[in-house]
Amino acid sequence: MSLAPWRSPLNHALQRNRSRLESRYFQLATIRPNGTPANRTVVFRGFLEETNQLKIVTDARSQKAQQIPTHPHGEVCWYFPITREQFRLQGNLTLVDPHTPDPSLQQARCQEWQQLSDSTRRQFSWPDPAAPCDESEDFSPPALDTSQPLAQFCLLLLDPVTVDWLELRGEPQNRWLYQFNGDRTWSQQAINP
């Protein structure tokens, strides 16, 4: 696998914005069962080894995990405030849960669990997300197994097919469109901002 051509400007943006914690966050849009769009902030967990797929983690009980099997498309919008750049990454989503048969994806899911901070791991044992609060519920569960993920822990992968890179600096601004071709190569074109 070779790195897609948009990986280099994206890596530069990550480097040059690294003083801002939130530059590791982006907004992921998906489709609800009723056909309306959903949008939320998620944390970038790097790329799946030897691929151009972006890693995200999520809870099987969350709305997005429930939306993806029916509508496995997403668009990430990623804004970098220091360099004033935006990457829009459109592609296919794969949810890796305990039932995913592929052993290499299961291994990636386990590794991701192991790399989480204790406080992030704990969130997967919290009561059902988005359910009405019940003060009797327990948000301080016993310590978790750091090697084996909880059943509700999912790895979520976005495999981009179109990437739209906009640099807001400059007048006019610079904008590039990258598209994945059937032959596993990428085309690249300068487009109007």
Place this chain on the structure above:
Amino acid sequence: MSLAPWRSPLNHALQRNRSRLESRYFQLATIRPNGTPANRTVVFRGFLEETNQLKIVTDARSQKAQQIPTHPHGEVCWYFPITREQFRLQGNLTLVDPHTPDPSLQQARCQEWQQLSDSTRRQFSWPDPAAPCDESEDFSPPALDTSQPLAQFCLLLLDPVTVDWLELRGEPQNRWLYQFNGDRTWSQQAINP
């Protein structure tokens, strides 16, 4: 019209994050004609007077302006880095272009044009957005009429029906769901993060 109950925490967030220019930007998700989600960063232009509708400006030639008449639903995801809060605002989109018959919306569109900076106004006279670059094209048009908007200038309104406010600080985090009721009131509930 009374202010929706989520306006107060949103105003606080805007105040407390005002040192960051990008806290006036948010990500707007819409639906493409093929049913996949689209997501991009836009600038918050305040609220339409006497309403809870968020103002955005856009170009009639942009993909989002073309998507909205067919799929008039959107979700804004708005992350505030200093206070570590997220607002998700889901609702109906209205595109106000030169053909919109409502005179008060036409007036709002004109006022919005008048309030833009010269450099932002100029962007609406640039060549077609997302078309392949052509170096012979002119990005430096003559001065524009600051009182009458160009035909391609649109005001875009989001009228929220559901607002999901998450405060990441604290363990567990705090999360509130606001829903617009048929009787023009809002319900409000604490939900699990």
